[in-house]
Amino acid sequence: MSEFRQNLATKEWVILSADRGKRPSDFIKEKPQREPAPPHKADCPFCQGNEHLTAEPTLIYSQEGQWVVRVVPNKFAALQPDQDTRRSLVGAFLSAHGFGIAEVVIEHPQHNLTLARMKVEGVATVLRAYRDRQQAISRNPNVNLVTIFRNHGPRAGTSLVHPHSQIIATPIVPPHVRNPWEQAIGYYDETGRCVYCDMMREELRQGYRIIAETERFVAFCPFAARSPYEARIYPKRHMPSFVSMKDDDLGDMAGILRDLLARLFYCLDDPDYNFIIRSAAIGDEDVRYLHWYMVVIPKVSIPAGFEMGSGIYINSVAPEDSARALRDTHINLA
């Protein structure tokens, strides 16, 4: 018995294939073994003492005379801030120079200390760096969208072990981002409400898929989760853009984010994962129909031809079961 489920906000469908239901231990078995990393590596450009190996930082947070978070321009950036943004035709096809901003957030001086096992204060400082850089980058009149994300492990697309995340700012808002917003506008016009606020309220009411909750945030596996153990963190207050985060919000979110990542770490034995902050475009910070959120996707399945062709994901673990496994995970941190 399987089931189609529709994402209320994007109208995308997924297939829950319960016959293929898998326990966390099944995914651990499928994972390639990884070498434990040392706390310091002489040739790592992000390690303490190697600061000269990166470009001039755009932001540094320090404590007791030592940096705790550094943000630097990406050395292998696919986009550059010194390009112009004019679009031009190549025959009938549209093209533009690669204008944009690409930065790396070095999350901690230590080579092997990931967010899942950092102290909550450290996670709050990383979130503060995201917010402050998003605010600063948003003042560039040529930037329209800031994407903040983290690739953890080789299956999630990174080979650099040192804990880091990335910020990429683009002059364009692509259809992949715009299309769900158009659905949200339609929903707002019809109901007078933000569809994301409604989704969160409904998740809280049904309850089965909630992982954790704080005063200001809720973490859950969504009704139409596209893959096993996919989770989201929503601010409870209507807030379209991550730039509007107050310091108190950052502290509260750091607690639930560290908690969620620690649960994933212990439940799935340090899985590779991506997380992404989906936030409104620049200029849309106050609209009534959008709501920023973070999505965390452990890389435990491979999207194949059907997913690429149809955009319909086949999920082998019901989000109710993913949420229960994460809730029941014993986390062993200070």
Next chain:
Amino acid sequence: MSEFRQNLATKEWVILSADRGKRPSDFIKEKPQREPAPPHKADCPFCQGNEHLTAEPTLIYSQEGQWVVRVVPNKFAALQPDQDTRRSLVGAFLSAHGFGIAEVVIEHPQHNLTLARMKVEGVATVLRAYRDRQQAISRNPNVNLVTIFRNHGPRAGTSLVHPHSQIIATPIVPPHVRNPWEQAIGYYDETGRCVYCDMMREELRQGYRIIAETERFVAFCPFAARSPYEARIYPKRHMPSFVSMKDDDLGDMAGILRDLLARLFYCLDDPDYNFIIRSAAIGDEDVRYLHWYMVVIPKVSIPAGFEMGSGIYINSVAPEDSARALRDTHINLA
């Protein structure tokens, strides 16, 4: 120097990051080694002599008293034809039973003979099976979309070595498929022309990205290719759905498809890949604004957080260079 390029049909953007430009040999080095497969495997459910291990076929093509292509229901189907298609609410969320049709096309009796090295007549028979099954499945009034695809190798999402492709028919047309069609309707309303016909004409006019051409088909790396060596095959004649393929079309397409897959095989040392036939929904077989095509995506890069968040792909090889490498590849087949 990098560059944004827009897909004329979908309006999606990609980033060409030429600084990261890579030659075919770079991708070969990154590929995990694979064991050569034997021509017959005693426990393979798709091998000759093991026909009793699959469900009753929905289609068999034979030659000289022996099957050459078998189509069977997928034993591990995520969707089942005996479900009803009513949609219902779970609180505020939409859900439906897992109605659908999932079949496997066993492309050849031999365990290790893939499309890239089959005879053109064999490839034509596989394409005939696709077409005939799509025609038959399209008569089911509850089916709205038929997706035909092939996952080759573990990085492309398959673990079964025996050459096979898949057909999945769904009761829904998801936004991922519908949204580009809406762009195509907009283009048609504005210009009176099919945007895919125009794209193909422009590719033929510019010429740099053409890999091969026959009387009825053209294979090229598209202007806004999302990943290295991504290639497409378009019918030259306006044809919204693969169901409209005539026998002569199938024979002509088999030649160019075998040629393209052989070029990929020799250029990238038998890469893992997906291919997908993007074809109109059932009932849209005669519309003037759609055009079926096949997209072939070698799995040589990993979409990470940025791609997942923005839908903007960073391609490290210009499609002009991919096309030239494929054109220049020496293929060594009968």
